[in-house]
Amino acid sequence: MSASETSPVRHHMKRLAGEGIDVVRVTYPDLIGTDRARDVLLDHLPAACEHGLAFCRAVYHTTPQGDVVDVSGGLDAGLPDICVRPDLSTLTALPWEPGVASCLGDVTDPATGLPAPESPRDLLRAVVDRCAEHGLRPVVGPELEYFLCDADPGTPPGWRRYSDAEGVVYTAGLRADGDNHLLRTLRLLRDLDIGVSNGNHEFDGSQFEINLTHSDAMDAADRSFRFKAAVKELARREGRLATFMAKPFNGVGGSGFHLHMSCVDTEGRNVFDDPSGPHGLSATARHAAAGILAHAPALTALANPTVNSYKRFGPDTLAPWLIDWGMDNRSAMVRVPPERGAGSRLELRLGDASANPYLLIAGTLAAALLGVLAGEEPPAPLEGYGYDTTKSALLPSALPAALDALEADTALTEILGKDFTTSYLSYKRDEVARFHRHVTDWEFTEYAYHL
Numbered sequence: 001m002s003a004s005e006t007s008p009v010r011h012h013m014k015r016l017a018g019e020g021i022d023v024v025r026v027t028y029p030d031l032i033g034t035d036r037a038r039d040v041l042l043d044h045l046p047a048a049c050e051h052g053l054a055f056c057r058a059v060y061h062t063t064p065q066g067d068v069v070d071v072s073g074g075l076d077a078g079l080p081d082i083c084v085r086p087d088l089s090t091l092t093a094l095p096w097e098p099g100v101a102s103c104l105g106d107v108t109d110p111a112t113g114l115p116a117p118e119s120p121r122d123l124l125r126a127v128v129d130r131c132a133e134h135g136l137r138p139v140v141g142p143e144l145e146y147f148l149c150d151a152d153p154g155t156p157p158g159w160r161r162y163s164d165a166e167g168v169v170y171t172a173g174l175r176a177d178g179d180n181h182l183l184r185t186l187r188l189l190r191d192l193d194i195g196v197s198n199g200n201h202e203f204d205g206s207q208f209e210i211n212l213t214h215s216d217a218m219d220a221a222d223r224s225f226r227f228k229a230a231v232k233e234l235a236r237r238e239g240r241l242a243t244f245m246a247k248p249f250n251g252v253g254g255s256g257f258h259l260h261m262s263c264v265d266t267e268g269r270n271v272f273d274d275p276s277g278p279h280g281l282s283a284t285a286r287h288a289a290a291g292i293l294a295h296a297p298a299l300t301a302l303a304n305p306t307v308n309s310y311k312r313f314g315p316d317t318l319a320p321w322l323i324d325w326g327m328d329n330r331s332a333m334v335r336v337p338p339e340r341g342a343g344s345r346l347e348l349r350l351g352d353a354s355a356n357p358y359l360l361i362a363g364t365l366a367a368a369l370l371g372v373l374a375g376e377e378p379p380a381p382l383e384g385y386g387y388d389t390t391k392s393a394l395l396p397s398a399l400p401a402a403l404d405a406l407e408a409d410t411a412l413t414e415i416l417g418k419d420f421t422t423s424y425l426s427y428k429r430d431e432v433a434r435f436h437r438h439v440t441d442w443e444f445t446e447y448a449y450h451l
Helices: 009-018 042-051 057-062 120-133 183-191 219-238 283-294 297-305 356-372 399-408 410-416 418-437 441-447
Strands: 024-028 035-040 053-056 082-093 100-108 137-151 160-161 196-200 207-212 241-243 259-266 326-329 334-336 346-348
Touching: 009 042, 009 082, 009 410, 024 042, 024 120, 035 042, 035 053, 053 057, 057 160, 057 418, 100 120, 100 219, 100 334, 100 418, 120 219, 120 356, 120 410, 137 183, 137 219, 160 326, 183 196, 183 219, 207 219, 219 241, 219 356, 241 259, 259 356, 259 410, 283 297, 283 334, 283 346, 283 356, 297 356, 297 399, 297 410, 356 410, 399 410, 399 418, 399 441, 410 418
Parallel strands: 024 100, 326 334
Antiparallel strands: 024 035, 053 082, 082 100, 137 160, 137 207, 137 241, 137 259, 196 207, 259 346, 334 346
């Protein structure tokens, strides 16, 4: 009898069968944070757990359009396998897919038995372990925005905004959501059990925000990854498109991915709190903020990972494009919310919704840890409305500059790992090159008639 026959997998199978589930969908994030998956019939779950599921490693190097980028370890190595084993601790039924449960997968390289270098989940796990070596357990609360679109075959993109209602920020109900998309989505996400707490219409027409509860960093990343996949899948069921693209439309704002971050010690005490410290913050919190500010240019490559990301930046967008921090100041890159005590935290407002949750959180934690280890103080916090280039340095204004900043930040990339960094830079620089070769609609409109 194999080990899997007597392992907990059989208990899971019995429970799932009792719930009418006969398929387990094993998912894992690719390099850009989208879900890759395989459906496994329940009777074959023990084999999947024991031997793993084989995927081509070049899935990490595949573009959204299906092209394979020449990244080391993929094409040059003959397109070898990775092995994905179900993480049964993450099993949950899909409320909208009768008979199907979903779980995350752990990814290894069969040649070494070690995590695959490009695996975002394993990268974050390694960074969390580095924090633990210094007595810190990061806690993260994610906030994500997205746009909902209806099909419009008569337009070049094929989609239009679900609603053009204006002035409906922080509203709920039919005023800006005529088909009750938000209510339906909230209830299904609640039943998915990923810690969704609340949601509302956001600033622009068809834009929504749904918040997740805070938890340990890895769990927060897992839930953010599953949240994004679920929202997109639920929209597809209705013939719609939910997009976490940074700025999908001209004339409106973009979508953010804000992280609320704190750390607790081995006894669960929030180590960012200190009533006697400046601004009620501990030295650890201030040093973490200083680290995030110091490594912000490199962090931008992970927080704003697409060519489109940088079109979200600019004055009066409430998207940070300067390197600064402030007390309860939404125009700052790092905001310190007003709560203290157990609620003491930093809010990084840099990320956009297209960011891979694992990479965004890993990069932020790595930068914060470097700040704590360096023990440096941040500059004076921003006062008043920000976006004054005489007071604060600019973030990279385009993806190539951000990638260069990441490559140059050897302290940060040492924590993230050489193999991951090399793969990420190769993949993203190919994206930039493909964009520069592409003729856009703007260019044709601007030049074709007059030139």
